[in-house]
Amino acid sequence: MALSSQRAFTSATAVCPWKYQVFLSFRGEDTRRGFTDYLYKQLDWRGIRTFRDDPDLERGTDINPELLTAIEKSRFAIIVLSTNYASSSWCLRELTHIVQSMKEKERIFPIFYDVDPSDVRHQRGSFGAALINHEMNCGEDVEEVLGWRNALKKVANLAGWNSKDYGYDTELITKIVDALWDKVHPTFSLLDSSEILVGLNFKLKEIDLHLDTNANDVRFVGIWGMGGMGKTTLARLVYERMSHNFEGSSFLANVREVCATHGLVPLQKQLLSNILREKNIQVYDAYSGFTMIKRCLCNKKVLLILDDVDQSDQLEMLIREKDCFGLGSRIIITTRDERLLVEHGIEKVYKVMPLTQDEALYLFSRKAFKKDDLEEDYLEMSKNFINYAGGLPLALKTLGSFLYKRSRDEWKSALDKLKQAPDRKIFQTLKISYDGLEEMQKKIFLDVACFHKFADKEEVIEILDSCGFVGTRIVIHVLIEKSLLSVSNTCLSIHDLIQEMAWEIVRQESFDEPGGRSRLWLHSDIVHVLTNNTGTAAIESIVLCLCEFEVAHWNPEAFTKMCKLKLLKINNLSLSLGPKYLPNSVRFLEWSWYPSKCLPPSFQPVELAELRLQHSKIDHLWNGIKYMVKLKSIDLSYSENLIRTPDFTGTQNLERLVFKGCTNIVKIHPSIASLKRLRVLNFKNCKSIKSLPSEVELESLETFDLSGCSKVKNIPEFLGEMKNFSKLSLSFTAVEQIPSSIIPLIPSLKEIDMSGISMRDAPSALVPVKNIKPPRSWHSFFTFGLFPRNSPHPVSLVLASLKDLRFLKFLNLKDCNLCEGAIPEDIGLLSSLMTLNLDGNHFVSLPASISGLSKLISITLKNCKRLQKLPSLPSNRRIVLAVNTENCTSLKILPYAPMCNGVISIKSVNCISLVEHQGSNSIIYLMLKKSLQEIPRSRGYFNIIIPGSEIPDWFSNQSLGNSVIETLPSEFNSKWMGFAFCALFEPTYLKQHSKYYALHGLSNTFLGPMIGISVHNLASDHLWLLVLSKFSFLGSSMTHENYWMEKCGGPIQFCVGTPYGVREETFVKKCGVRILYEQDAEELNRTMKQYSNRMNSFYEDVTDCDFDKSDRVLNMVRRQI
Incomplete structure (x- = not known):
């Protein structure tokens, strides 16, 4: 639909076949030097091509053949009927030929200049006398004179202008020119006749919204985009469509080029000449030119296009401020540089995007084959060229035109050439x-283009x-x-x-030898240079990131000549020999699987700022003190041969130290304790470390990670202020006690992970729980530590007050033996909390105040086998909320979480009591009912997986297997709200496998979003319910009617598969889908009556699930503190 309308638009804007827009017929002795001359000049100034006969043309009884041809090649005719018009047989023959040639209506426009139209119609007065005179003249053919009479009658009956209705000739001429402009404007174009206008319908509509010509103000509108995207073409179309609505208009093309060559003055002269209709305007310099622009145009309604602006002074000297132009004016600026628009305060900006695949295909076809569709024999190669162009109109036109009427072999050769070097014009x-x-x-x-895309x-x-x-x-x-x-x-x-x-x-820096270029990124070039030792001082950067691990044999001396090398990045490469030399100029060194035990002895990188040697064979970095004051980061992750850290005395500006996975590191140099600028210290899974310095002064530290350091029993005392300390991870360490210096840092912590740690000796006061007075704050909690489920001391812990942790974002209390009542009510005051892990604990319920965690995006309760019910979940969502109750086998009550504009995902795998208590259909229907209430205003979706063996009958369209086809409404404004989808998973092969499955909605022209869920360890059949609003399904595209009509209406296949395709076995028994309309809520209510007994009790449980109490609890807690 969109493409067909685009083609109609293309043909409608084609260049007209007429040589002249207007033919002027008049009596020279009456009006040539006055009215007709001024009319001709005004038509010519407006760009209306007008034919006026030569005043010196010798007139005889017959019309010159050139004159007859001019009439036939003219689109319209203006006939100035003056007092003596009929006295000229020449004029009458001219008139008769005009009437015969222009039989269509509204092509002839009479002007009754100082004559009465009735005198012309009834041939009285001077017209009657003249015609009688012609009849009496024996030289005149009576039949011809009769034809003249008929022609005059026809013209007199046409709509035109009477000069007596206007006070001044200028007023009359303005009306005439404006009327003719409205007529001729659609028939010609500034664009070349071969121009193919593709993808512009929607773009023009968007720009029209910015321009809003109905508003009586002055507007500056920017059209911004990369070169070759069609900004100029778009601006020209806007100009052609709108310029006739303004008192004056001007299109200043190639502003960048003109200014670079001739300066601003020629542009100022052109602008003034176009709008003031003066050809010889004198402008002496840019400042006087702008003064003249402001003085002359401040009260005029004008349309001005500044095409390809690249400097701010161009805007300053051509348009500057809105008060330089009259109300109703519109100024459009096209540019590649958005900043120019921002600096000039232009807020209404349209960014030109690449063509869609369909638009690109059509444009390429029109250029390469001169028809709408690709030729079958060239289909695959055409797609290669289209993909190469990336939706850039310039590239599609250039390549298509070049390939027109060329053989398949020539096409293949051109494609091969493009792989080596780009097209010169592009x-x-x-x-x-x-x-x-x-x-x-x-x-x-x-650097970004070569290395960092x-x-x-x-x-x-x-x-x-x-x-x-x-x-x-x-x-x-x-x-x-x-x-x-x-x-x-x-x-x-x-x-x-x-x-x-x-x-x-970069290639042009050295065509034949890659070693002479500044940057190397191609595998073949890098291998050539480092194998053959052809590197030079020109090389500044080398980046080789291989997708698959590879073995290579490079020359150990390969880096010797690269004295200006700054960036060296090599990943997934194994070398038999390490480099003997590395340039001291290196500033960034990343080399995974570095092959040597140490860096070259001659390597003195005083400029080095970042060192990354993950998975290296390094056993030590350097000996003694090395002064590298610019070094900010060292990352030796998974360097399993590393046995000690270096002396950091000479690297006091270090900000990041990462030794993650260095399993054999034993010795930590004491100089690490005085790195005052260190922000990140990561020893995760360094299993051989036994001790750390007893005291550290790391005042800039933000993250401290000792997780997995199973032999570490004590952590250092932290000296000095640590205002930025935000993350502490001590999980699965042997830490027995938290130092007292940690206590003042608690309020600033955003993430704490202390899962899996225990004490050697639990204070007797902690046993049993019922005799313990809960600690007043986390200060006491940290003193005693946490107890995991597998602790030799299975003591139940009561958490202390959480009120001091308002900045906490992540809280992991997995396997901490938390029983009923262990979690305090003030957990709802953790206003920054985003993720909460409570897996493997023993409580029966959770505090109602959890509903106050407004920023929570994930709560996981896996294997909490005593948990029976959940409180209401946080509402007013604008983001995702994931709830995982997997294997909560006692869970009976599951609340509904409002979608709003967010994503709600509830995973209740193997929650058998939930289904036994309510029934899977009851739960599905309740969730559907709640979702239908929200979906009209939602831009999110809701999904849940629960035990169940049958898709409810309410899903009217069901199909065996992993896919089902549904027809979406073809009307854009239909009242459908979204859809509900249900899949039945079987457990047969999923007990031993964990897979991520996604729902795909796709057709021949549309690919919907992929919405997924992880499915594994299913003890029985499970149902996956997904309710998706149409806003979420279609995204921003659904707001554009043409896009909807072309892409989305019609059959859509909903298919469950892996994110990488649907061919892999999915173990889905059945699928069901239903398009949701407003009336479905009523039908669902009727269906739910079949389950009224269960639903009533369940609904009461849910609605009474402390929804209101949660607010009361939070308020009570706030009052207490």
Whole structure:
């Protein structure tokens, strides 16, 4: 639908076949030097191509053939009927030919200039006398004169203008020109006749919303996007569609190029000339030019396009402020640089996006085959070219035109060539943005394009800062503004053709020898250079990240000549020999599986900022003291040969030390205790460490991780203030007591993990629990520690007050032997808590105040086999909330969590009492009822998995196997709200396997979101219910009617499979789906009456499940503290 309407739009905007827009017919002696001359000039100024005969043309009895051709090639005719018009046989023959040639209505426009229309119609006055005179003239053919009379009658009956209705000729001419402009405007275009307009319907609608021509204000609108995206074409179309609605208009093309060559003055002259209708405007300099623009246009309603702006002074000297133009004016700026728009205060900005796959296919077909569809024999190669273009109109047009009428062999050759070097036209167009960068910006851009595509933005900034770049963060932001980079989900991205342009720039540094280039990233180039020792001082960066582990044999001397190397990153490579030399210029060194026991003795990296040697064979880093004042991070994770840490005396600026998984490290150098800038200290799973320094002064420390250090019994006393301390992990250590210095740090902690730790001797006062007065704060709790389920001292613990942990984000109390009442009511005051792990404990219920955890996104209660009911869950969700009650075999009460605009996921695998108490259908129906109440206003979804053996009959469309087909409504504004899906899993093969399954909604033209759930260890059949709003299913695309009509209406296959496809066996017995409408709530209520006895009791349990009490408890707790 969208594509067909696009094609209609393309044909509608095609260039007209007329040579002239208007033919002027008039009596020269009456109006040539006055009215007609001024009318002609105004038509010409508005760009309306008008034919006016030569005043010196010798007139005879016959019309010149050129004149007849001009009439036939004209779209419209204006006939100025003046006093002596009929006295000229020439004019009458001209008139008759016009009437015969232009039989269609509304092509002839008469102007009754100082004559009465009735005199022309009834041929009285001067017109009657003239015609009688022609009849009396023996030289005139009587039949011809009769034709003249008929022609005059026809013209006199047409709608036109009477000069007597206007006070001044200028007023009349303005009306005439405006009316003709409205007529001729749709018939011609600024665009080339071969231009194919694809993907512009929706874009034009979006820009129209920004322009809002009905508003009586002055608006600046930006059109922003990377080069070749079609910004200029879009601006030209807007100009053509709208310019006739303004008092004046001007399209300033190629502002960047004109300014670079000739400066601003020619543009100012063009702007003034176009709008003021003056050809010889004098502008002496840019400042006087702007003054003239403001003075002359401040009261005019104008349309102005500034195309391809790249400097702020262009905006300052051409448009500057809104008060420079009259009310109703619209100024459009196209640019590759978003920052220019921001600096100029332009808030209404439209970002031009690449063409969709369908749009790209159509455009390429029109260029490569001159028809709408691809040729079958060229289908696969066409797809390769289309994928290469990445939706960039410039690339699709260029490549398609180049391939037109070429053989398959030539196509294949062209495709092979593109793999080696980009098309020259595309490269030069895109390189314009690169050429406008500063030197530092160019280097950072090339680094990102060559090494960091799809990498996390913050990590890239950290790496580039380490490489010595200054102001990396702001430079990356500038590159984003200039459309060279983009950010998607915190990761840097770059269009494939922009990246290829960057690669070509680097390749041109040394065509034949990669060793002469500044950056190496291709596997083959790196192997060539490091095997043949062809490296030079030109090399600044080498990055080799292999997807699969590989063995190689490089020259140990390969790095000898690379004296300017700053970035060296090698991953997943095994070498038989390590390097004998590494450049001292290196600032960032990452080399996983580093092959040597130590770094080269000659390596003195005074510039080194980051050292990452994961999985290395290093047994020690260096001997003695090494001064590296710029070194901020060391990561030797999983270097199992490492037996000791180095002396850190010379590296006092260290911020991050990671020795995770270094299982043989024994000795910790005491100098680690005085690293005052250290933020992260990670010894996770360093199982051989027995002791740490007794005291440390790490005032900047944020994260301290000793989890898995099973031989560590004591942790250091922390000296000094540690204002940023936020994460402490001591899980599965042998720690017996928490130092007193930890107590003041408790309020700032955001994450605590003390699971699996125990005391050697439990104080007798803790046994039994019923005789213990609960501690007043966590201070006392930390003194005694936690008791895991497998502790030799199975003592039940009562947690102390949690009120001091308002910044805590993660709380893990797994296997801590917590019984009923052990968790205090004030847990609801943990306003920052995001995840709560209570797996494997023995309580029967949870405090009602849990509903107050407004930021909670995950609560897990696996294997809490005594748990019988849950309180109400946090409401007013805007994010995900996952509840896992797997293997809670005593659970009977399960509350509903409101969706709002979030995602609710409840996993109640093997909760047999839940189903025995209520029945799976009862639970499904209740969840459906609650969901139907919310789904009209929700942009989220709800899903739950519970034991069950049969999909409810309410799901009208059911199918055996892992998929079911449903037809979505074809009307965009239909009253469907979403859909409900139910799958029946069988347990046969899932007891020994754990798999993640996702629901796919797909058709030939649409791929819906994948919504998944992990399924494993099922003791019986289970039902998976998913209720999804249409907003969540369709995303932002559903707001666009054309997209909906083309993509979404019709059959959709709902299929359960792995995220990587549906071919793998899924162990799904049956699926059911139902499209949800407003009236379904009533039908569901009727269905639920079949289960009224169970539902009533269950619903009462749920609604009475302390929903209101939770608020009362929280208020009571707040009053107490």
